[in-house]
Amino acid sequence: xxxxxxxxxxKVAKRGRDVALRCDSISGHVTLYWYRQTLGQGSEVLTYSQxxxxxxxxxxxxxxxxxxxxxxxxxxxxxxxxxxxxxxVYLCASRWIRxxxxxxxxxxxxxxxxx
Amino acid sequence: AQSVTQPDIHITVSxxxxxxxxxxxxxxxxxxxxxxxxxxxxxxxxxxxxxxxxTLVQGIKGFEAEFKRSQSSFNLRKxxxxxxxxxxxxxAVGVSGGGADGLTFGKGTHLIIQP
Numbered sequence: 011x012x013x014x015x016x017x018x019x020x021k022v023a024k025r026g027r028d029v030a031l032r033c034d035s036i037s038g039h040v041t042l043y044w045y046r047q048t049l050g051q052g053s054e055v056l057t058y059s060q061x062x063x064x065x066x067x068x069x070x071x072x073x074x075x076x077x078x079x080x081x082x083x084x085x086x087x088x089x090x091x092x093x094x095x096x097x098x099v100y101l102c103a104s105r106w107i108r109x110x111x112x113x114x115x116x117x118x119x120x121x122x123x124x125x
Numbered sequence: 126a127q128s129v130t131q132p133d134i135h136i137t138v139s140x141x142x143x144x145x146x147x148x149x150x151x152x153x154x155x156x157x158x159x160x161x162x163x164x165x166x167x168x169x170x171x172x173x174x175x176x177x178x179x180t181l182v183q184g185i186k187g188f189e190a191e192f193k194r195s196q197s198s199f200n201l202r203k204x205x206x207x208x209x210x211x212x213x214x215x216x217a218v219g220v221s222g223g224g225a226d227g228l229t230f231g232k233g234t235h236l237i238i239q240p
Binding site (some may be wrong): 050055103 | 134159161166167168169170171174215227228229230231232233
């Protein structure tokens with residue numbers, strides 16, 4: 011089947027506006043993660059949600075970022091009151107647990123530009 | 126908290142030559158270790174992973190990595206690189222127990238292949 015997909019692939023938002031980014035994960039995966047990737051800084055995890063949770067478990071950098079799970083294999087990252095520093099690539103990853111190990115599968119990312 | 130260091134920001138290798146990308150991690154216990162590759166405009170693709178057992182792990186595309194506990198390292202190697210290996214490479218660590226907090230990534234090494 012298909013891998014992890016994200017939409018839109020590119021998003022331009024005016025500073026102060028709210029944005030929502032969508033992630034469709036692989037069926038059967040338990041946990042969905044959102045990472046923010048910036049050039050030269052690698053990727054940092056923003057938030058994650060378990061399969062039975064509607065809302066995220068963390069809020070780094072807290073307050074303006076949240077994740078919702080409207081469907082088991084869908085996650086939406088919401089960024090409120092966007093700032094120019096939010097310009098980055100946002101990666102979604104889903105986690106597959108097999109035995110006592112786990113792997114994360116990543117989507118292609120959404121490039122957000124805040125103007 | 127765990128951390129990952131990739132000392133080399135850029136590496137240039139001639140096609141057909143051998144490759145070694147360095148990765149050092151900091152974590153109190155045995156971590157889960159990963160190498161991901163990212164081509165421009167693409168998401169992160171898992172090359173290989175270490176959870177336990179044999180410290181030399183084989184991955185896709187002819188890559189291998191060796192876990193050295195005494196050096197806290199997980200260096201990626203390939204005996205002969207191809208032009209298609211040009212990409213960004215990320216080392217990542219996940220904590221034991223499932224990694225609910227997500228992966229911690231290094232800042233990446235940009236691999237350039239010379240003809």
